[in-house]
Amino acid sequence: xxxxxxxxxxxxxxxxxxxxxxxxxxxxxxxxxxxxxxxxxxxxxxxxxxxxxxxxxxxxxxxxxxxxxxxxxxxxxxxxxxxxxxxxxxxxxxxxxxxxxxxxxxxxxxxxxxxxxxxxxxxxxxxxxxxxxxxxxxxxxxxxxxxxxxxxxxxxxxxxxxxxxxxxxxxxxxxxxxxxxxxxxxxxxxxxxxxxxxxxxxxxxxxxxxxxxxxxxxxxxxxxxxxxxxxxxxxxxxxxxxxxxxxxxxxxxxxxxxxxxxxxxxxxxxxxxxxxxxxxxxxxxxxxxxxxxxxxxxxxxxxxxxxxxxxxxxxxxxxxxxxxxxxxxxxxxxxxxxxxxxxxxxxxxxxxxx
Amino acid sequence: xxxxxxxxxxxxxxxxxxxxxxxxxxxxxxxxxxxxxxxxxxxxxxxxxxxxxxxxxxxxxxxxxxxxxxxxxxxxxxxxxxxxxxxxxxxxxxxxxxxxxxxxxxxxxxxxxxxxxxxxxxxxxxxxxxxxxxxxxxxxxxxxxxxxxxxxxxxxxxxxxxxxxxxxxxxxxxxxxxxxxxxxxxxxxxxxxxxxxxxxxxxxxxxxxxxxxxxxxxxxxxxxxxxxxxxxxxxxxxxxxxxxxxxxxxxxxxxxxxxxxxxxxxxxx
Numbered sequence: 001x002x003x004x005x006x007x008x009x010x011x012x013x014x015x016x017x018x019x020x021x022x023x024x025x026x027x028x029x030x031x032x033x034x035x036x037x038x039x040x041x042x043x044x045x046x047x048x049x050x051x052x053x054x055x056x057x058x059x060x061x062x063x064x065x066x067x068x069x070x071x072x073x074x075x076x077x078x079x080x081x082x083x084x085x086x087x088x089x090x091x092x093x094x095x096x097x098x099x100x101x102x103x104x105x106x107x108x109x110x111x112x113x114x115x116x117x118x119x120x121x122x123x124x125x126x127x128x129x130x131x132x133x134x135x136x137x138x139x140x141x142x143x144x145x146x147x148x149x150x151x152x153x154x155x156x157x158x159x160x161x162x163x164x165x166x167x168x169x170x171x172x173x174x175x176x177x178x179x180x181x182x183x184x185x186x187x188x189x190x191x192x193x194x195x196x197x198x199x200x201x202x203x204x205x206x207x208x209x210x211x212x213x214x215x216x217x218x219x220x221x222x223x224x225x226x227x228x229x230x231x232x233x234x235x236x237x238x239x240x241x242x243x244x245x246x247x248x249x250x251x252x253x254x255x256x257x258x259x260x261x262x263x264x265x266x267x268x269x270x271x272x273x274x275x276x277x278x279x280x281x282x283x284x285x286x287x288x289x290x291x292x293x294x295x296x297x298x299x300x301x302x303x304x305x306x307x308x309x310x311x312x313x314x315x316x317x318x319x320x321x322x323x324x325x326x327x328x329x330x331x332x333x334x335x336x337x338x339x340x341x342x343x344x345x346x347x348x349x350x351x352x353x354x
Numbered sequence: 355x356x357x358x359x360x361x362x363x364x365x366x367x368x369x370x371x372x373x374x375x376x377x378x379x380x381x382x383x384x385x386x387x388x389x390x391x392x393x394x395x396x397x398x399x400x401x402x403x404x405x406x407x408x409x410x411x412x413x414x415x416x417x418x419x420x421x422x423x424x425x426x427x428x429x430x431x432x433x434x435x436x437x438x439x440x441x442x443x444x445x446x447x448x449x450x451x452x453x454x455x456x457x458x459x460x461x462x463x464x465x466x467x468x469x470x471x472x473x474x475x476x477x478x479x480x481x482x483x484x485x486x487x488x489x490x491x492x493x494x495x496x497x498x499x500x501x502x503x504x505x506x507x508x509x510x511x512x513x514x515x516x517x518x519x520x521x522x523x524x525x526x527x528x529x530x531x532x533x534x535x536x537x538x539x540x541x542x543x544x545x546x547x548x549x550x551x552x553x554x555x556x557x558x559x560x561x562x563x564x565x566x567x568x569x570x571x572x573x574x575x576x577x578x579x580x581x582x583x584x585x586x587x588x589x590x591x592x593x594x595x596x597x598x599x600x601x602x603x604x605x606x607x608x609x610x611x612x613x614x615x616x617x618x619x620x621x622x623x
Contacts, residue, residue, distance in 0.1 A: 042621055044618045044619055046618075048620060086581070091584075092580075092583045094577060094579050094580055095580055096579075099581055123618060210507055211504060211558050211562055212558075216557070220557050222552065222554050225546065225553060226508070228508065289511050289522060290551050291522060291523065291526065292546055292549060292550065292551040293548065298523050300520075
C-alpha cells in the first residue's frame, strides 16, 4: 500500500534507477551537478548606444540636482515659515506649514540621492557578472618569517624582557586605567534609600483639589463623583513637582459606607470618602478610569482592574498589589486632611519592597 | 319652615331652587377643585409636570417605577435632577431599547418640549442638578488652554486626549465627545451618567466646565489644528504604527520589487 503510494507521488522520469531498470534509453550525464557557468552576457542599450548612455547620465545628474534643490528648499523653508503657522492642505487638514514643508523638501533631497544612485548603477555602471575564485587568506612563508624576526628584534631593542621595572609599571598602569571607567558608574546612584517608601503626605496635610487648587471639604465630594487631590504646599512651579506628584497623586471618591466591603477601608475613610493612590501597582501608570456604578477602576496600560469598594483589591490584570489607601479625616477648619503617609510604598513593586 | 313649605308651589320657586343649586355647585367646585390649578402664577410649571408625568407613565415607568422609585430594571430617578433627564433623553440614550453593558446614544424620540416636561416631572420628585443655562455651558470667552489641562487631568483617561472615546471593562466604553452638544457635555459632567463619575460644581466649578467645553470645541472642528499632519484618528501609536508598518514598509518593498523586476537589457526576453 505504502509502496504504490510513494510511486505515485514522484513522477517516474525523476527516478534514475528505475530508468536503468527499464532499459535506459536516456543517457545519464557523467556529472549531473556540473557548474553551468554564466549565461552569455547581454548588453544594455547604454552599453552599445552612446546617445542612450548620455541620456542616462543626464537623468542621473538631474536626480542628484533635484536632491540639491530639495536641500536648498529645506533650508529656505526652515528660514521662511514661522513655527506656529497653520495651513490647510488636502487631505491632511490644518497642518503646520513648517513641519509639512520640511518633511516634503527633505524627502525630495533624500529620494533624489537614492533614485540617482539606483539609476546610475543600473544603467551605466558595469553589470557584467563574473566569478572570482577564493584564495588562501594566509601570508606566504617568507613574509611570516620576516614579521617574526622583526617582532623578536623589536622586543630585544625595547628591553622589554631585561628592564623589568618598566614592564611591571606598564602592566600596573594598564591595569589601573579601566578603574576610571568603573568609578564613574557611581554616578548611576546613589541608591534611592527610602524615597520609594515615602511620599509628601504626612499627618495633618490638607488635600488640595487639583482643579481649583483649594482645600477639599467633605461636603464637596458627593457619591459617584471623582476628584483628584495633591498635598498642600506642592506647587507646579517647584522643581521636583513631577517627581512628587508621581508618588503623591490621589483619587478621591465617595462610596456609601454600607457599600464598602472592606473593614479597614471603611475605617480609613471619612464618612465614605476614600482616598486611593492614583499610581498603578503594576508599572506605575496613572490609573483613574473609574466606573462609578461598580466602583471598579481600570488601568489603561495593561487593564489591571481594582475594586475600590473592597480595599482596591486587584480583580483583573497583572497588578500584584492593591492600590495603597491614604487614611483621611477632617481638621478644625473642616478641610480633608491626611492622617499620615501611605502605609505601604505606592506604585510598582521593587526588589526590596517585601 | 311652614312659610317656606307654603310657598313651594310659587311660580318662581323653580327659579330659586335652580339658582341655589348653581350657587352650591359653584361653591363646592371652588372649594374642592385641585389647588395647584387655582394658583395662577406657576400654572405653566405645574402643567409641564402634569404633562411630564403622562409622558413618564407611557415611556419610562415600566423600568423606573410608576413614581420614579426605580425597579430591578432601572435605577431610582428621585433626586437625579432635570439635567440628568435632559442629557439621557436629549441624547437618545433613554428610553433604552434593551438592557446591556451600556445604553448607547441613538435617535432622539422626544422633542425638546416633551423632554422639558419629563425633566420638570423628574425634578419635582426630589432636588437635583438643574439643566444649565446657555451662559453656563457656552464656550464663548472660556479658556481653552486651561480647559485642555483640566481635560487631561479629569477626562482624558477614559475619553482620549481629544475626546475620541475609549474602551472600558466588560463591554462598557467611554463614548466619543465629538459632535456632542455643549449642553450635553456640561450635563454629563454634572450628573455622571451610567459608568461615568460626576464632576459636581463643588469640585469642578462652572467656569472650569466651560473651559473644558471650549477645549473640546478647539480640538473638534473643521479648523482644528493638527500640526503633525494626518491625525490617523488621534488614537496614538496603534494607528500610527499600523500605517508606518503596512503602508510605509509596503511602499518600500513595492519600489524595491519594481526596480528589480524591470530588466535593463537592450534585448527584452
